[in-house]
Amino acid sequence: MKPHILIIDDEVKLSTLLGRILSLEGYEVSLAATCKEGWAQLAKKDTDVVLCDVKLPDGTGVELAEQIKARYPVTEIILLTAYGNIPDGVQAIKNGAFDYITKGDDNNRIIPLVYKAAEKAQLNKRVASWEKQSGNKNSLDKISGKSIAILNAVNLAGKVAATDSTVLLTGETGTGKEVFAQAIHQAGKRAAKSFVAINCSAFSKDLLEGELFGHKAGAFTGATKDQKGLLEEANNGTLFLDEIGEMPVELQAKILRVLENGEFIKIGETKPSRTNVRIISATNRDLKKEVEEGNFREDLYFRLSVFQIALPALRERKEDIPGITEMFIQQFAHKINKQNIGISAPAQQALNNYQWPGNIRELKNVIERAVILCEGQIQLSDLPVEIQSSNLTGKTLSAFSIASVEKSHIQKVLSHTKGNKAEAARLLEIGIATLYRKIEEYGIG
Ligand SMILES: Nc1ncnc2c1ncn2[C@@H]1O[C@H](COP(=O)(O)OP(=O)(O)OP(=O)(O)O)[C@@H](O)[C@H]1O
Secondary structure, eight states: OOOEEEEEOSOHHHHHHHHHHHHHTTOEEEEESSHHHHHHHHHHSOOSEEEEESEETTEEHHHHHHHHHHHOTTOEEEEEEOTTOHHHHHHHHHTTOSEEEETTTOHHHHHHHHHHHHHHHHHHHHHHHHHHHTTTOOOGGGOOOOSHHHHHHHHHHHHHHTSOOOEEEEOSTTSSHHHHHHHHHHHSTTTTSOEEEEEGGGSOHHHHHHHHHOBOTTSSTTOOSOBOOHHHHTTTSEEEEETGGGSOHHHHHHHHHHHHHSEEOOBTOSSOEEOOOEEEEEESSOHHHHHHTTSSOHHHHHHHTTEEEEOOOGGGGGGGHHHHHHHHHHHHHHHTTOOSOEEOHHHHHHHHHSOOTTHHHHHHHHHHHHHHHOBSEEOGGGSOHHHHHHHHHHHHHHOOSHHHHHHHHHHHHHHHTTTOHHHHHHHHTSOHHHHHHHHHHHTOO
């Protein structure tokens, strides 16, 4: 089947022309002129790549990129920015876009970039179906890392898995709280039963209540039949309440009741129902502080935090970064049939120096993208710009010798010229042969 590309741009002439070019390249193309039309097209048809203008009549492409990624994680987005507006592009990549191109300036890049983004979307589909088939199973021994911080967490998880105790996982976004929750479920005696997860921040109060507790037919307009809630779906298994700190106070009381005696009341019912679930919850907020500020019930906090496991941020276990990087390289190289993929020393150094606000999730995304972009070995230039510059920061901070400053400066200039050595030599005011010699001498990748 032809990959499907959706162009969202209100400059109709330009998008029609681009659409024609992409059709000639063998893609199926749809056009939309507003965010609203874009959403309608996305709902109609599986879309591999969205090419999206920044300024749209009813919104911005930067925000749209984030919203599309949340609703359609398989789809890849390329932002079309105005000339010289790099910050929009960088923000879009942070929001989950595959890349950005400057309108009119980057015409030669469009076709190869769309090809790569479509390839990534196909890979996303394969990974999603593979994860579905394998039941998305994770076990504690698959959690990678040799640092004391992660080994402590795995050890605690192993101990609590065998019990029926409630567990509270804390840690920044992307540290692997859901991975741990699944691993605890898999390693426990409920492993053969369901593991049901819900993100409490993704729903309004009423929707969350309906999802968790279910409803009786006739409970509200449109409730034509009885609907099971997740507490019932997870009976004899585990219910994972992600972002529990976001749960509205009214629902906190209802969850407390489940924890105390296994009882809950469906919407529209008067009699209580019973369930037998193990509750694992997670938060990236300071729940104690939320209790002090009156946003979270203290009695529920005590119940949920019987056994707490704090997951370390990736920057607190930097020694694990090379191993996890290698694991993801193997994983993604295998999925797209690329062989002998390695990583250059400067690229690995940049990964080690970077602060990873998005933790393992961010590292996973960065490696996935780099494996697609690289030719044989992952180079510094295959990494997002903010990570490339963390290599330079690390170097200048760690070494003050003239040589290291010179090396950093050359790297900076090369990155500025996008690897164009003749242009770099001109800016550095040195001969091209000298530049080649220095590149070799300093091992600049
Ligand atoms: N130890 C690990 N090994 C391999 N992949 C991991 C590991 N930990 C996390 N990941 C991957 O990182 C991503 C984020 O993990 P997860 O969803 O568990 O994080 P989280 O802490 O629950 O994030 P959030 O707070 O945003 O919900 C997932 O794609 C997951 O597969």
